[in-house]
Amino acid sequence: MALITLLLSLLVVATGAALWALRRPEKTQINSKNSDKIRDINKYASRNEVASALSRLISEDGAGDWPPRCAHHDLPSCFQPYQDIYLELIPNMSTAHPTLDDEANGNRMAEFRGSMSKLLAQRVNIPEVEAALKRFEAGDRSAFTREAYNAVYCCIAVCRHAYRWATIPVVKQAQNEMVLDFPRELDAPWPYLQRHFGLTAESGNNTANVLLNFDESGDRIYKININMSDLIKQAEDVFFRMFLDVEVSGFPIYHEMVLTIVAFEQGRKEASLKHLESITGQLRELLAIFYNNMKDTRISRTVWLSYVQGFQGWGVGRMVNGEFDKFDGLSGNHVLFFQAVDAFLGLGRYLPDENMDRYIPVNQRNLCQAIKKHSIRDKLNDSEDSALKQEFLKIVNHMKVFRAAHRTRARPYLEHPAPERLIMTAGKSVLETPQTKGFEDAYKPLDDMLAQRLEVTV
Numbered sequence: 001m002a003l004i005t006l007l008l009s010l011l012v013v014a015t016g017a018a019l020w021a022l023r024r025p026e027k028t029q030i031n032s033k034n035s036d037k038i039r040d041i042n043k044y045a046s047r048n049e050v051a052s053a054l055s056r057l058i059s060e061d062g063a064g065d066w067p068p069r070c071a072h073h074d075l076p077s078c079f080q081p082y083q084d085i086y087l088e089l090i091p092n093m094s095t096a097h098p099t100l101d102d103e104a105n106g107n108r109m110a111e112f113r114g115s116m117s118k119l120l121a122q123r124v125n126i127p128e129v130e131a132a133l134k135r136f137e138a139g140d141r142s143a144f145t146r147e148a149y150n151a152v153y154c155c156i157a158v159c160r161h162a163y164r165w166a167t168i169p170v171v172k173q174a175q176n177e178m179v180l181d182f183p184r185e186l187d188a189p190w191p192y193l194q195r196h197f198g199l200t201a202e203s204g205n206n207t208a209n210v211l212l213n214f215d216e217s218g219d220r221i222y223k224i225n226i227n228m229s230d231l232i233k234q235a236e237d238v239f240f241r242m243f244l245d246v247e248v249s250g251f252p253i254y255h256e257m258v259l260t261i262v263a264f265e266q267g268r269k270e271a272s273l274k275h276l277e278s279i280t281g282q283l284r285e286l287l288a289i290f291y292n293n294m295k296d297t298r299i300s301r302t303v304w305l306s307y308v309q310g311f312q313g314w315g316v317g318r319m320v321n322g323e324f325d326k327f328d329g330l331s332g333n334h335v336l337f338f339q340a341v342d343a344f345l346g347l348g349r350y351l352p353d354e355n356m357d358r359y360i361p362v363n364q365r366n367l368c369q370a371i372k373k374h375s376i377r378d379k380l381n382d383s384e385d386s387a388l389k390q391e392f393l394k395i396v397n398h399m400k401v402f403r404a405a406h407r408t409r410a411r412p413y414l415e416h417p418a419p420e421r422l423i424m425t426a427g428k429s430v431l432e433t434p435q436t437k438g439f440e441d442a443y444k445p446l447d448d449m450l451a452q453r454l455e456v457t458v
């Protein structure tokens, strides 16, 4: 009898666990199996420039892992008000009924910004915030771990973006602003954080706003659309999770890149080929993240433009020596993985120097520079190294298919009507001028950039 009771209770527990697993929100398990690879990378760091740059990225920006670790639930106390204020105010930011009435939109923005400014002034102690950042900058890690620093970077960046737009969907009033004064609480920490990561933009970037916006159990912390439909919430979640998942799957590929290069430089070409083959296989799986998710059933085209993209834009700036200097928001072109693969293939960079310095953390820039410098592809000999050459071509072909698919799939998302706003991408800001003749005309330069990138992927 006792045995039957025990078996029955085990069955109930197992069924419950299975049901719970089914209902559980999608999560990405990060940072679970990298330790052997990190040891390997650190082992080569003293002898190889790529390993050294990757090791530095992991230990500094990654707080010991990659994708970066982020202590969102353990902020130094002087930064806690920022997180509280974001979480308190963000449910009011989106509206299910965007209006075309300029005055009403202006009022919504003023109300959001007014509440945020007031709460920040009441709760944030700027001297304490600056003192903590100064201590960290001077190398004192006693009160402030790297993973907490990462969490602060994300938190301040998303608070700045929330203040920038003040209402979602993004509206023309906000897009027409050229210069925006931020509350002192949002301006004071920014130069420290940007200096630490080696960036110059006033806007956030893919690392700050997206990659760091997950805790160690893979939960996304700073969401945008809290009280909106499930369709909107799913589009937001699936879209941003793709970028984390790309870096999760990217990490073992960075490791294999190091091994491919090290083996080749040591004259162990067979081993180099094995590592290269492993990259090809893993790349196919990584790109499936994009193919499986960037489609209407996962990220609805009816909501993406109005509810998901806008928050990550920027499009304001400042006057410098009589000239207007504008910053852009986030783009897929910030993603480390694609820059690293291009460098590994020996291709030229997509982003010009100015944009690299503004939006890409210095340790990511240095890693790609080291990979490019040690790219073995142009050292291959036609007859002796034909297997390696063939394998590189397979990687090139994967990237071509990705670029062609990205170009085709991006367009219908951007083309979807959003009458409350001007034509804009987050990464390139407003595309429309009074002379623009519709979407086709506004989008052509970007489409040309994507076509050009596909062409040089050889």
Ligand code: HEM
Pocket (backbone or CB within 6 Å): 242, 243, 246, 290, 294, 304, 331, 332, 333, 334, 335, 338, 350, 403, 406, 409, 410, 411, 413, 414, 425, 427, 428, 446, 447, 449, 450, 453, 454
């Ligand atoms: C609806 C979703 C998306 C749209 C509308 C879109 C649109 C665009 C546009 C217009 C560009 C060219 C302008 C620029 O550089 O900013 C671009 C570049 C880029 N995007 Fe996206 N994108 C989307 C999603 C993604 C995703 C999910 C990824 C990767 C996971 C990605 C990766 C890239 C990369 C790597 C570039 C640089 C060009 C290249 O290397 O081929 N994009 N995107």
